[in-house]
Amino acid sequence: DGGITQSPKYLFRKEGQNVTLSCEQNLNHDAMYWYRQDPGQGLRLIYYSQIVNDFQKGDIAEGYSVSREKKESFPLTVTSAQKNPTAFYLCASSIGTGRSSYNSPLHFGNGTRLTVT
Amino acid sequence: SQKIEQNSEALNIQEGKTATLTCNYTNYSPAYLQWYRQDPGRGPVFLLLIRENEKEKRKERLKVTFDTTLKQSLFHITASQPADSATYLCALGGFNKFYFGSGTKLNVKP
Numbered sequence: 001d002g003g004i005t006q007s008p009k010y011l012f013r014k015e016g017q018n019v020t021l022s023c024e025q026n027l028n029h030d031a032m033y034w035y036r037q038d039p040g041q042g043l044r045l046i047y048y049s050q051i052v053n054d055f056q057k058g059d060i061a062e063g064y065s066v067s068r069e070k071k072e073s074f075p076l077t078v079t080s081a082q083k084n085p086t087a088f089y090l091c092a093s094s095i096g097t098g099r100s101s102y103n104s105p106l107h108f109g110n111g112t113r114l115t116v117t
Numbered sequence: 118s119q120k121i122e123q124n125s126e127a128l129n130i131q132e133g134k135t136a137t138l139t140c141n142y143t144n145y146s147p148a149y150l151q152w153y154r155q156d157p158g159r160g161p162v163f164l165l166l167i168r169e170n171e172k173e174k175r176k177e178r179l180k181v182t183f184d185t186t187l188k189q190s191l192f193h194i195t196a197s198q199p200a201d202s203a204t205y206l207c208a209l210g211g212f213n214k215f216y217f218g219s220g221t222k223l224n225v226k227p
Contacts, residue, residue: 004160006160033215035217040125040219041219042121042206042216042217042218042219042220043161043206043208043215043217044217045214045215048214058214090160090161092160103149103166103168103210105151105163105166106151106153106161106163106208106215107163108160108161108162109160110158110159110160111158111159111160113158
């Protein structure tokens with residue numbers, strides 16, 4: 001059964017520590033995305049990648065880093081530079097890239113809830 | 118910058134009635150608009166996509182309209198059921214980016 005797997009579901013870290021969130025997909029999708037969701041706000045794009053070894057900053061990339069060494073994997077690192085890291089993080093993928101990304105729906109994982117204290 | 122507005126107040130309706138959710142946007146001319154359903158603690162699930170040259174799209178009990186003059190989309194669920202209770206998000210399609218509203222929570226009471 002194809003889909004996107006995010007792990008772990010809950011993650012707790014101390015302030016000042018870097019933490020990496022895992023995202024794996026077996027949908028053979030080219031494009032992958034990381035969003036952050038906070039209460040009362042829309043999903044905000046952190047980073048996206050259209051192809052292996054290439055990625056672009058989204059609207060709130062500061063304090064985050066990503067890698068795309070394999071098509072199936074797009075891990076997100078929340079660094080100590082991120083001022084307000086506690087949030088619900090969602091990974092997504094879509095089949096299309098470029099102009100075809102317009103009409104390609106996003107497939108989401110079930111998220112990782114990160115709490116930093 | 119673009120702004121997407123969905124009613125932040127929950128919509129409470131009785132089972133069997135039609136639920137209508139609104140998505141308004143400004144400073145943007147999307148070629149596509151999508152609707153997603155999100156259950157608590159889970160990722161959004163894609164429901165429907167409508168293109169700018171389409172006025173209306175239907176899928177089973179769901180109907181979406183897209184008025185590019187009003188910059189508004191309406192999402193209807195007919196014959197609503199308690200299982201339809203969830204948060205519904207609209208998303209505007211951009212080049213390699215999707216901009217999401219904050220969602221409207223729908224409560225369908227039996």
